[in-house]
Amino acid sequence: MTGRFLFMCQPDHGHVIPGLAVAAELVRRGNQVTYLTSPAMAGLVTGAGATLLPYESIYRDVDLRKLEDDPLGLLSLFLDESAAMLAAAGPEHRPDVIVYDVSVLHAGRVLARKWDVPATQFIPVFAANEHFSFLTAVYAEDGGGGPGPELPGWVDGMLARTRDLAAAHGVTADPAELWWQVQDSNVVALPRAFQYAGDTFDERFAFVGPCLDERRFLTGWQPPGDGLPIALLSFGTVLTSRPELVRTCVRAFAELPWRTVVTLGDGLDPAELGPLPPTVEAHRWVSHLDVLRHARVAVTQGGMGTAMEALHWGRPAVVVPATAIDRVSARRIAELGLGRTLDPAALTPGQLVETVLDAAADETMHRAAAAMRREIAAAGGTARAADVLESRLTA
Template sequence: MRLLVTFVGGLGHLAPLLPLARAARAAGHEVAIAGSGGLVPRIQNAGFTAFATSPMVHHDPAPPSQTRKPLEVMDARAATIEFADNFAERGARRMALAMPDVIRAFRPDLVLRDETDLGTTIAAELLDVPVATHLVLAAGLLIRPELVAPRLDALRAEHGLPPDPALTRLTSGLVLTDAAPSFRSPKSPLPMRPTPYNSFDTPRASARADRPGIYVTLGTIFNHASGDLFERLLAGLADLDVDVVATVGEGTDPADLGPQPTHVRVERFLPQREVLPAVDLVISHGGSGSLMATLAHGLPSLLLPLGADQPHNGMRAVELGVAATLDAATVTSEEVGARARELLADEAVRARCVAVADEWRELPGPSVAVAALEGAAS
C-alpha cells in the first residue's frame, strides 16, 4: 500500500499522525507525509518522504529567543469562527491547490488526512483517490457545519465540484482515532464512528510519591502569545510543597521568567513521555495533544484555554470530571495555587482520570489501524 498522510497547521496536527505512519511503514507499506513547509525537516528526520504544501518558512521553529506577544484568549464561539476562516477558507484553499500535484507525484492508494485538513478531500475527489480521516480534535466540537460548509462549497465550485452542504465528504470513509473514545463529545456536529486504537505506551497509575509533581505547559504554538501567563502560573505554585517542571517553548528563554524557587524547574522543551510519568497534575492550555497525553497517563488537569479547540476540550473535560478550568485572561496566582492544591487532593477526580486511562489502555494497538487502512485502500 502507498499511503499519503496529510495535515494542515502546525506540530499539533502532525504529531498525532506519526505513530500510525510509523506503524504502517513497519508493516511494509510506503508512506509519505504532506503538510506545512516549516515541518518538512521534522518529517524527514522521522524517515519519511516529505511534500511541502506551503513555503518552507511556514511554521518554522521559533528563533532561539523572542519576546512573547501579549496574551490572547478566545472563547468557544470565536474559536469556531476563526477555525472556519483559517481552515475552511485559507487552509482548505492552499491544500486543494497543492495536493493534486502531490497526489500525482506519489500516486497513493489511500490518503489519510488529519480531520482539520479540509482541502485535501477536494483534491482527492478530483483525482478519485479514497480518503481516510484521523481525528485530532479531542472534543470534536470545533468544526461547525453552518460555518464551514458555505466556505467549502464556494471552493468546491471553483474546482467544478457540486456542493456538499452536509459535509459528507468529511465524514464518509474510514475514521481513526488514537484517543480515549469516551472523551469525544456526543454533541459533536459531525457524525463519525471512529475506529479507536492506542499508540501510547503508558504505565498503569501507581501510588503517588510523598511530594507531588506538577507539569506546566502551554503547548508549541500558543506559548508564543501567552503574555505574563507563565509568570502567574509559576508564582501560584511557588509556595506549594510540590516539584514543578515547566516547558516554555523553544522561542522563550527560561531566564526571562526570572529567578525561581529550587523546586521549580523551567526548560525550553522536554519530551512529555519523560515528564508525565513523574507528575500528579498537569497545568496546560488544553490543546488536544497535551490533554490526551495527560489522560493517557491517568492524570488530572488544570486548564486555561487560550483558543482553537481548547475551550471545547476544557468544557468536555469538566463535563467528564477529569479537569478544572480557569480564565487565562483574569486568573491570579493565588487562584492557580488554590485550585492546584484542591486537584492534587481530589481522589475522585484522580479516579476518573485513571478510569479513562484504563479504558484507553484496553484498546488494540496500531496494527488494527494499519489493517483498517489496508482495507480502505483495497
C-alpha cells in the same frame, strides 16, 4: 499487504505529532509514507521514516489569536491552506490511500476524488456527526455542541469558495458534501468515552485513543529523586500570544514545595521567565510522557495532545482554557470529573496553588482519571490506527 500512504497536515505540532506516530508505525510495517506539510516539520517527518512533500504554508505565519473568535476567518484560513496543499500534490505523488487531518479536510476530500483513491480523515480533536458539532461547541454562546441553529450567512460564501477550489482540480462534487458530510472512514485520536455524544458515532469512526510513540525528537526526563510531588505545566502554542499566562502559573509553582516541569516549545525563551527556584525546570521540549509518568497533576490550557498524554497515565488536569477551542476540552474534562477548570482572565498564583493542591488530594478525581486510562489502553492507540489505515488498501 503493504502500500503507499500520503498524509496531509498543516504545520501544527498538536496535529502533526499524533499523525506522525501512526505514519511511523506504517513505515515499520513496510509501507511507504509521504507526508505533505510545511518544511518547518521536516525533521519530525524524516525522523518518523516518512518522506517530506513540502508546500508553502499560510497557517504557519498567521496570528491565530486574532482568529480565535472568528469562525469565518479560521475556516477561510484552512481553505487557503488546503489550496496550497493541493498545488503541491502532483500526479507523481498519487498514493494507494490518503490520510488527511480534519483541519484541512477540503484538501483531502478534493484530492481523494481527483485521484479516485480511498481516504481516511484523521481527527486529533473531538469528532463531529449528526448529533455533535465541534464547530458549534467552539463558537456557540451557550457552549453547546448540538447540530446547531440555522447556518450563518457567510456559509454560502465558503461553499462557493469550496466549489471553486474543487473545480480547479476537476472535481464537481457538491461543496456541502466536500465540507461537512460525514465521511466513511475516520480515525479519532480519543477514546470513545471522552468524546461528546460518543455513543452516537457509528462504525465509520474508529476511536483509537491517543496515538503515541517513542518521540525520539524529545529530550527524556527522569525525576531527580528529591521526593517532591511533580507537576507538568504546558500551554502549547498559547505561549506565543499569552506569555503572561504561563508567567502567572510559574509564579504559583515557585511558591509550592513541588517539582514543576515547564515546557515552552518555540513559544517562549526559558530566559524570559526570569530567575526560577531550583524546583522549577523550564525546557523548550521534553517528553511529556516521561514527566507525566511520575506527575500528580498536569496544568494545561486544554490542548488535546497534553490532555490525552495526561490521561494516558491516569493523571487529572487543572485546565486554564485560553481559547474557544480549549474551552470545549476543558468543559469535557470537568464534566467527566477528570480535572478542574480555571478562568484565565481572573487567574492568580494563589488560586492556582489552591486548585492544584485540591486536585492532587481529590481521590475521586484520580479514580476517574484511572478509569479513563483503562479506556485509553483498550482503544488500541497507534497500532489500531495503523490497522484501520491498512484496511483501506483493499477499499
